[in-house]
Amino acid sequence: MTTEAFHGELLTTLADPQRDGEAAIRHIPSALMVVEDGEIVEVGPRAALGWKYDGVPTTSLPGLIVPGFVDTHIHYPQTDRIAAHGHQLLDWLDRHIFPAELAFANRAHADGVADFFLGELLRNGTTAALVFATVHRQSVEALFDAALARDMRIVSGKVLMDRDAPDGLRDTVASGREESEALIARYRGRGRLGYAVTPRFALTSTPEQLGSAGAMLAAHDDVLLHTHLSENHGEIAAVAACFPDHDDYLDVYARHGLVGDRSVFAHGVHLDAGQMARMAKVGSAISFCPTSNLFLGSGLFDLAAADSAGVTVGMGTDVGAGTSFSLLATLAEAYKVGQLRGTSLDPFRALYLATLGGAKALKLDRRIGALAAGYEADFVVLDPAATPLLARRTAATTNLHDRLFALMMLGDDRAVHSTYLRGRPAHIRDSK
Template sequence: MTVHAYRGEILTTLDDPLRGGEGAVVHHPKGMIVVEDGVIADVGRYSDLAWKYDGVPVTELGGLIVPGFVDTHVHYPQTDRIAAHGEQLLDWLDRHIFPAERAFADRTHADEVAAFFLDELLRNGTTSALVFATVHKASVEALFDAALARNMRIVSGKVLMDQGAPDGLRDTVAGGRADSEALIAAYRGRGRLGYAVTPRFVLTSSDAQLADAGAMVATHRDVLMHTHLSENRGEIAAVAGRFPTARDYLDVYDRFGLVGDRSVFAHCIHLDDAAMAHMGRAGASIAFCPTSNLFLGSGLFDLARADAHGVKAGMGTDVGAGTSFSILHTLGEAYKVCQMRGASLDPFRALYLATLGGARTLGLGDRIGALAPGYEADFLVLDPAATPLLARRSAAAETLHDRLFALQILGDDRAVAQTYVAGRLAHARNA
């Protein structure tokens, strides 16, 4: 048994501040986290805990200690196409993304990108993520093997795509099912990995493949379903043309058994109240991806509408349409999107969405996303003096709310001083 303690200023959410009342946000200006074999054994005020753990090694951490960030939607094969100029969604896929994804048939290439991708997540304070791979089985194997080596909590799956894509990026219903089942069998229960059945979106799967994806989700009760929904008006029109009797885009997924409490839909920009209410009743979740929605000109997600219908939401960087691996930067853009929608994103709510909210979106809210006993010890240290401007702004802040908001708006990878995974240092900014 390995026990280690960490001392510093601690901030976590234990519930959604929108609904959880005063106990939703916990702040210990002089706090202590005790980690036993990668899991938090105790957390609280240092003065209350120090005597209980006399003799346990203690590491002093400067800055603000918060839970590790959870990225609820990101494409690791698109890492090298981040900041690719021009086009909206469908043309952008054809011009930039599909050519890049063909290369992931090569395991060596996939290994190299997966290693860089996961290290970049850690550098930005992201310790858990729901990740798109490609249609190639090897792309998932490369990501999972790299995650095992880093002990990260990564959920991913082979993309299912039997139409609407170029040569080298299409599978078949039978082949997609066989590869998915093989991956589930090989990686289920290993390390901190999870699997997601992953149809890319309606336009790239036949009816037969969508039905088979629904059958896999029903068969394997421990997998997620991860896809895209209502991102771009051209995409929505094409889906409506293919399914003219469907009430809306969400209804198409529902027809194939793909809307449930393990479903994570990225974007959901153009959903009406009826669709949001349907998602809320089903227990489905949304990945809010502000930087990609702005970059591709897709639209402004309505977080308040999702909240009104009780739909779970977390933050997604959506690299490579997303423009940064930084959840802090993504939260800053989320604030602006909410402002354009006539709402205001409180910094404590933003922290929740980036941590416990994201964990709940992935069905992992009892394991990650909070600094509390029994949770996996994924946390990071934010430096409020990481840049001259942030240091000046933070020094003038009079409240924790103001300090946290400054980090939300001005922070990025530079503000992440250290990242810990299961209680072990995984990234140090100045190392």
């Protein structure tokens, strides 16, 4: 058994601050976090715990120690098409994304992108993610193998698309089921991997394939459902035309067994109160992707409405429609979206959404998302003086609330001093 300790200023949320207020926030200016074999066994003030762990190797960390960020929606095959100009969702897919995804039939190409992608997540402080791959089985294998090599918590799955997609990006009901089942069998229980049944969205799967996806979800109680929902007005109109006998977009998924407590729907920008209530009732989650929604002109997600309905919400960068791998930068855009809707996202609530809230959306909130006993030791050290402007702004702050808000609004990958996976350094910022 390997025991080590980390010392520094620590901040974590243990619940949703919007619901539980200050009781949800734990801030220890001089903390000791003790880790055994990658798991946190104790956290508290160093003055109270130091005697107990005298002689244990201790690393003092600069800056602010927070839980590793959890990205609840991102596309690794779109890495090389981030910041691709022009048009809204459906045209953007045809012009930029489908051509890029064709290349993932080549395993060597997938390996190269997966390696860069995971490195970029870690450089931005993201230690866990729910990730879209492509329709190609080898795209998932490349991502999972790269995650295993890093001991990183990644949930992904083979994309299911049996219609309305280019040649080379379509499967069939049978092949989609067979290859998905093979991936589940091969990777289940390995490292910190998880599987998600992944129909791209209702437009690219026949009713038969959606039904097959629902059957897989029912057959495996340890897998998630990951897809898109109500992102863009053009998409919603196309789904209504394609499924005229269904009540709404959510109903398309519900009738095929895809709406439940393990379902994570990206976007949900244009859901009405009834749809939100139906999602809350069964425990489905939404990934809020503000940089993507703004970049594609999709709309302004109503976080207050989701909160009022009781829907679980996590944060998603949604690269490549999203414009940054940084969840700090993503939270800054979420704040601006809220301002346009007449609400103000508190920085402690923002930290929760990017950590424990995201873990809750992925049904992993008993393992990751907080810095407390029993949690895996995935954490990030944030540097409040990472840039001259950030240093000047944070030096002028007089409380933690304002310092955290400045990090959220002005921070990006440069503010990540280091990233740890299960207590081991996975990224340390170049000091040059």
